[in-house]
Amino acid sequence: MFKAGIEIHQQLNTKKLFCSCDSDLNDRVLGEFTRVLRPVQSELGEYDAAALMESMKRRTFVYQVTENSCLVEMDEEPPHDVNMEALEVAVLVSLMFNCRIVDEVHFMRKIVIDGSNTTGFQRTALIGMDGYIDTKFGRISIRSVCLEEEAARKIDEKEGIAVYRLDRLGIPLIEITTGPDLKSPQEVKMAAQILGYALRSTKKVRRGLGSIRQDLNISTDGERVEVKGVSRLNLLEKIALYEMERQEMLSSLAEEIKRRNPDLEHIEILDVTDIFRETKSKLIRNGLQKGHRVLGIRVPGFSGLLKSDRYRFGKELAEVVKVIGIPGIFHSDELPNYGIGENEVRLLREKFSTGDNDAFIIIVAEENKGKEALLYVIQRIRKAINGVNPETRGPRDDGTTEFLRPLPGSERMYPETDVPPIRITEEMIERLKGMIPKSYEEAIRDISERYGISMQQAQQILDENREDDFSFFYSIYPDGNVIFRVLFNIIPEIEGEGLDVSSIDSGVLEKIFSALAEGRIVKEAIPYILRDFIANGRIQFDEFKPMDEDELQAIIESVVDENIGDLKSRNVEGALMGILMEKLRGRADGEMVNSILRRVLERRGVSK
Structure with a gap:
């Protein structure tokens, strides 16, 4: 569970x-x-x-x-x-x-x-x-x-x-x-959002990447695994899902080991360097040129458990030796490969005296360091029969995790003998009780009512820590839905096109919302202005000056004349609106365009 x-x-x-x-x-x-x-x-x-x-x-x-x-x-x-x-x-x-x-x-x-x-x-x-x-x-x-x-x-x-x-x-x-009260990856993310808001609401926290980090403690069969230092909120759910699947794999592996019942108490480290004197493996050859040795072990009963469609225990062992400073391991479930040929695999099996159900592992390293690493590998193999190993892991950007160290x-x-005890007085507690900010739910409701937006939109503003930005832009242009669309829809859509949006800072948006408030542009121009700014490094309003109604009427009449005969769609009005908005490129308000278009279609007796 x-x-x-x-x-x-x-x-x-x-x-x-x-x-x-x-x-x-x-x-x-x-x-x-x-x-x-x-x-x-x-x-x-x-x-x-x-x-x-x-x-x-x-x-x-x-x-x-x-x-x-x-x-x-x-x-x-x-x-x-x-x-x-x-x-x-x-x-x-x-x-x-x-x-x-x-x-x-x-x-x-x-x-x-x-x-x-x-x-x-x-x-x-x-x-x-x-x-x-x-x-x-x-x-x-x-x-x-x-x-x-x-x-x-x-x-x-x-x-x-x-x-x-x-x-x-x-x-x-x-x-x-x-406490260990979160029952799903979705609850993990939700808890982080609530705790993060509570900290930000004190107005005493630092902002920016790295100023807040999350550690996850996850268990599926009793043992705890700590994932240390997740700095991005949107990775939490993904990491929790990955860890759940990884731990379930290890629990299944433990059951298979118990079924096979191998003798794991007598695993011996052997030097197999001589087998690779003429090797074609660049990885091994480079190590030998540095004076390193090739060391290995036989793992009884582990054939097919180090790498298969179901098990990936070899990856777990490779992560252990990487922490010690050794790039990785080679194991029998993935050989021949990496320049290691069939003859070398045969000689290794003879050296280790492996049976059909046995596996072997080799590493290339300085002799003492390699022996230390293999002792850790042996220890980890023996613990595999217990299922999940209690350990500290680190997050990767793709939502997976990697071994860092044993659990402290x-x-x-x-x-600490250099810092004297500090008394917490009743006066301090009573004074601070009067400074407790709104709860997470109260804050969402307040944002929704203040800016005239939905509760879902308000929650996104809070979760992404954009309330200060939102409040500032709202003081310039008091339309919460337009501001939300710019911050949470338009800019991400532009980024999704492969454009670099990092230059779109609050100063750029302040100028755009000011122009909007002054009537120099309409909201439909914003995506075009932002793309132009990314391409040319300047904010250009003149070419997006709103058209007057007569000019707009003429363009709409022309577009209707050119396209009405070709439109087979039942939604003629919608199809023409798409053509018009693309042609106008942000120089007309969508509601005004739609109003004029409807009048034109009605005069011509065209069904919508």
């Missing part, structure tokens, strides 16, 4: 969380320094599995210093006092979701050694818990609202060196975590 929860991470538009630096992104680099990060034991003497896997990459981190970073971001001095403005926003959001507010805020350190934090950890604090929101799908529980610091911005990575910029590090971040455990969290 599908069930999911969602985590929303939203940057706040305040100063940074533990210093007074601005939170704007800054591309002016003043200098840089280098660090190497290693995992540490928890207070119970345990290592976090995700941190251990990250450390296997053996990367060096270069940090670029910017004008809006200081010694706090560099981890050269302790954090300053907590930004109280950011803390109050977190309390306000907690109240909006009916949460129980903590008496004292205690910051914790969450181990993160992927380089995104100079300290090797992220500071985070619980603000509210045990809340809820009511939706048309039912009540969704809000498990927690946390306040934490944003990670550094990744700029580049190559050959074991990752470059991060400190401008983003330390920006206040609110994390909202729901409690071993990654320990107390």
